[in-house]
Amino acid sequence: MTSDGLQLRSLxxxxxxxxxSLLRVPVPAPGADDVVVRIEASPINPSDLxxxxxxxxxxxxxxxxxxxxxxxxxxxxxxxxxxxxxxLDQSLPVGNEGAGTVIQAGDASRALTGKTVAIVGGGMYxxxxxxxxxxxxxxxxxxxxxxxxxxxxxxxxxxxxxATMRAEGHTALVHTAAASNLGQMLNRICLKDGVALVxxxxxxxxxxxxxxxxxxxICDSSAPDFFDALTRALTTSGATIAFDAIGGGKLASQILxxxxxxxxxxxxxxxxxxxxxxxxxxxxxxxxTGPTELNRGYGMAWSVGGWLLTxxxxxxxxxxxxxxxxxxxxxxxxxxxxxxTKTISLREMxxxxxxxxxxxxxxxxxxxVNPSL
Amino acid sequence: MTSDGLQLRSLxxxxxxxxxSLLRVPVPAPGADDVVVRIEASPINPSDLxxxxxxxxxxxxxxxxxxxxxxxxxxxxxxxxxxxxxxLDQSLPVGNEGAGTVIQAGDASRALTGKTVAIVGGGMYxxxxxxxxxxxxxxxxxxxxxxxxxxxxxxxxxxxxxATMRAEGHTALVHTAAASNLGQMLNRICLKDGVALVxxxxxxxxxxxxxxxxxxxICDSSAPDFFDALTRALTTSGATIAFDAIGGGKLASQILxxxxxxxxxxxxxxxxxxxxxxxxxxxxxxxxTGPTELNRGYGMAWSVGGWLLTxxxxxxxxxxxxxxxxxxxxxxxxxxxxxxTKTISLREMxxxxxxxxxxxxxxxxxxxVNPSL
Numbered sequence: 131m132t133s134d135g136l137q138l139r140s141l142x143x144x145x146x147x148x149x150x151s152l153l154r155v156p157v158p159a160p161g162a163d164d165v166v167v168r169i170e171a172s173p174i175n176p177s178d179l180x181x182x183x184x185x186x187x188x189x190x191x192x193x194x195x196x197x198x199x200x201x202x203x204x205x206x207x208x209x210x211x212x213x214x215x216x217x218l219d220q221s222l223p224v225g226n227e228g229a230g231t232v233i234q235a236g237d238a239s240r241a242l243t244g245k246t247v248a249i250v251g252g253g254m255y256x257x258x259x260x261x262x263x264x265x266x267x268x269x270x271x272x273x274x275x276x277x278x279x280x281x282x283x284x285x286x287x288x289x290x291x292x293a294t295m296r297a298e299g300h301t302a303l304v305h306t307a308a309a310s311n312l313g314q315m316l317n318r319i320c321l322k323d324g325v326a327l328v329x330x331x332x333x334x335x336x337x338x339x340x341x342x343x344x345x346x347x348i349c350d351s352s353a354p355d356f357f358d359a360l361t362r363a364l365t366t367s368g369a370t371i372a373f374d375a376i377g378g379g380k381l382a383s384q385i386l387x388x389x390x391x392x393x394x395x396x397x398x399x400x401x402x403x404x405x406x407x408x409x410x411x412x413x414x415x416x417x418x419t420g421p422t423e424l425n426r427g428y429g430m431a432w433s434v435g436g437w438l439l440t441x442x443x444x445x446x447x448x449x450x451x452x453x454x455x456x457x458x459x460x461x462x463x464x465x466x467x468x469x470x471t472k473t474i475s476l477r478e479m480x481x482x483x484x485x486x487x488x489x490x491x492x493x494x495x496x497x498x499v500n501p502s503l
Numbered sequence: 504m505t506s507d508g509l510q511l512r513s514l515x516x517x518x519x520x521x522x523x524s525l526l527r528v529p530v531p532a533p534g535a536d537d538v539v540v541r542i543e544a545s546p547i548n549p550s551d552l553x554x555x556x557x558x559x560x561x562x563x564x565x566x567x568x569x570x571x572x573x574x575x576x577x578x579x580x581x582x583x584x585x586x587x588x589x590x591l592d593q594s595l596p597v598g599n600e601g602a603g604t605v606i607q608a609g610d611a612s613r614a615l616t617g618k619t620v621a622i623v624g625g626g627m628y629x630x631x632x633x634x635x636x637x638x639x640x641x642x643x644x645x646x647x648x649x650x651x652x653x654x655x656x657x658x659x660x661x662x663x664x665x666a667t668m669r670a671e672g673h674t675a676l677v678h679t680a681a682a683s684n685l686g687q688m689l690n691r692i693c694l695k696d697g698v699a700l701v702x703x704x705x706x707x708x709x710x711x712x713x714x715x716x717x718x719x720x721i722c723d724s725s726a727p728d729f730f731d732a733l734t735r736a737l738t739t740s741g742a743t744i745a746f747d748a749i750g751g752g753k754l755a756s757q758i759l760x761x762x763x764x765x766x767x768x769x770x771x772x773x774x775x776x777x778x779x780x781x782x783x784x785x786x787x788x789x790x791x792t793g794p795t796e797l798n799r800g801y802g803m804a805w806s807v808g809g810w811l812l813t814x815x816x817x818x819x820x821x822x823x824x825x826x827x828x829x830x831x832x833x834x835x836x837x838x839x840x841x842x843x844t845k846t847i848s849l850r851e852m853x854x855x856x857x858x859x860x861x862x863x864x865x866x867x868x869x870x871x872v873n874p875s876l
Contacts, residue, residue, distance in 0.1 A: 181775050213800060216767065216774070377799060394589065401589070402554050403811055416799065424795040424807070426750060426786070427586060433808030434797070438776055441804065 135257030172228030225254030378418030404429015545601030598627030751791030777802015
């Protein structure tokens with residue numbers, strides 16, 4: 131019986147300080163429908179970094195405490211404390227998803243004992259996690275925990291984008307920060323499913339990554355002919371919906387402008403309110419935390435809004451959601467394969483130099499945590 | 504038989520010049536299902552000004568031509584010519600809506616002869632307009648053309664806002680530039696229908712206009728406590744959808760921020776992605792033509808987009824649309840009454856001093872054109 135284990139906690143104090151620590155916490159005994167998973171692999175996704183580090187200035191990070199109980203502190207600039215109001219002085223577990231071995235099971239869940247499973251639901255940067263058996267995705271026999279660590283967030287987000295595109299009546303889509311792990315996955319889905327995908331990247335190196343995996347439309351926003359190239363790609367593909375990981379700046383507005391230019395390319399008469407083709411940008415990330423600037427030079431048939439995986443899954447319901455999960459398991463080592471720059475331990479998660487590396491949010495780089503190390 | 508009549512035309516030349524003129528054009532003879540209306544009243548709505556004046560700098564306006572054939576010209580700043588590309592060198596009739604007397608009718612439309620009708624569909628800044636009888640809204644016997652001149656754009660827009668609010672699952676709404684003719688109409692609808700309306704105005708005088716007609720929630724964006732007052736009004740009313748006539752600047756983002764604060768006022772635990780309450784801002788005007796700046800500090804459940812009357816009417820279909828029109832006629836002199844600052848002739852529409860007056864887009868001021876003068 132496992133009675134306790136280490137768990138990473140993130141605390142933002144109202145005094146304006148971030149504190150990361152490793153707590154030894156009791157492992158809840160499994161109820162009849164529960165299992166205890168020993169976490170062996172959990173990715174650090176961009177969506178984890180927000181909860182983990184908040185708005186702290188990580189250049190001020192300092193490690194203290196002991197080897198067994200390390201504590202990392204960092205200052206929060208006073209003007210960035212307000213967005214943290216709702217979480218002040220609460221010690222929060224972190225880590226969206228992970229995978230590992232079922233080491234204990236309730237009476238109704240015995241069949242899972244010893245299986246390698248993928249799980250989601252927070253608190254994965256921990257040695258053990260008690261969770262409902264029904265929430266476990268059993269991995270194929272030849273899959274390791276590392277293979278299944280990123281089963282949920284990226285695969286379901288990428289599948290969710292294509293499903294949202296279809297549900298809202300579009301036939302092709304645009305993706306920004308397109309050379310990311312998620313972006314590469316989205317390319318594999320679209321190539322397999324025959325969906326046209328316009329990839330927007332920020333430099334020539336990222337364009338090369340996508341060319342190498344067979345992407346069709348690649349537009350480099352740092353190139354002088356970016357807008358014309360984007361308009362051509364949108365005219366050819368007919369994409370009228372975009373998923374944007376950048377958020378801030380003018381990119382969302384440029385995409386809408388180019389969609390409007392593509393829609394008007396074949397227009398026959400003057401429409402004073404612009405084209406009637408609905409143009410949609412969903413912002414699902416915030417690599418640029420600055421304001422989004424919309425010039426509205428694209429008629430009246432446009433929308434910009436937030437997009438998030440969980441509400442999408444609630445909207446489509448359990449049956450459709452399970453179909454998506456089954457596809458992820460079936461194509462785990464092909465379409466949905468993730469690649470990691472490095473595997474680190476829970477303790478290493480608190481080391482300033484390593485934080486600087488995984489917090490770079492560099493396209494194509496991703497860190498994996500193994501809490502059992 | 505009326506064979507021809509004056510019609511106002513707006514032309515933007517690729518050389519960078521706006522030209523307004525009065526052309527004598529043939530009046531198309533009515534087919535069996537048509538009527539010819541002598542236009543006696545047509546409002547100058549903000550939505551007409553865009554087509555009428557384009558992006559011309561009206562400080563450069565010059566009147567020439569003859570009394571019978573006046574011509575107004577004005578320069579277009581080179582950087583503002585590009586948005587006009589789609590309409591260059593096309594002589595366009597102007598005027599969304601109007602009312603007047605049926606002076607000729609096709610065989611199937613005789614019953615309308617002599618009736619005062621309201622019509623919509625462009626080209627109303629003209630002495631005569633041939634139109635389908637089915638598109639005429641017959642006014643009550645005691646209504647003048649001036650009473651019915653603004654039957655469509657403002658009344659259906661205001662009703663469309665309330666209908667959109669209901670259709671998208673909201674229970675109260677926000678309106679900006681709220682002391683406008685449209686805004687006052689929306690207040691009368693909401694007071695009558697028992698819908699909570701949060702009015703955002705830009706100064707104390709406008710607040711006074713709304714207080715005088717019984718508006719409940721009035722927030723003055725020029726007041727130092729604007730944000731707190733708005734948050735209180737949103738908390739009380741529960742409004743999660745806004746219709747914004749301003750467009751540019753930070754107001755849309757402030758509204759979303761205040762909606763989020765209102766939604767979180769009663770939240771019980773920290774939600775890392777913000778509240779799950781969907782917050783919507785529809786931009787339907789552009790009093791501020793600058794970019795819309797969104798700081799995205801309101802979680803992920805938000806959307807900002809364009810809203811336009813015509814697609815709304817297409818979406819709800821003819822049956823629902825006719826119900827709205829019938830309500831406008833039934834409440835023409837109460838809920839949907841419009842007030843005009845001044846009535847002018849077609850010729851006066853081309854006089855620089857008068858253009859300066861009706862182009863001010865001052866809240867609560869509205870000009871009426873009587874092409875029969």
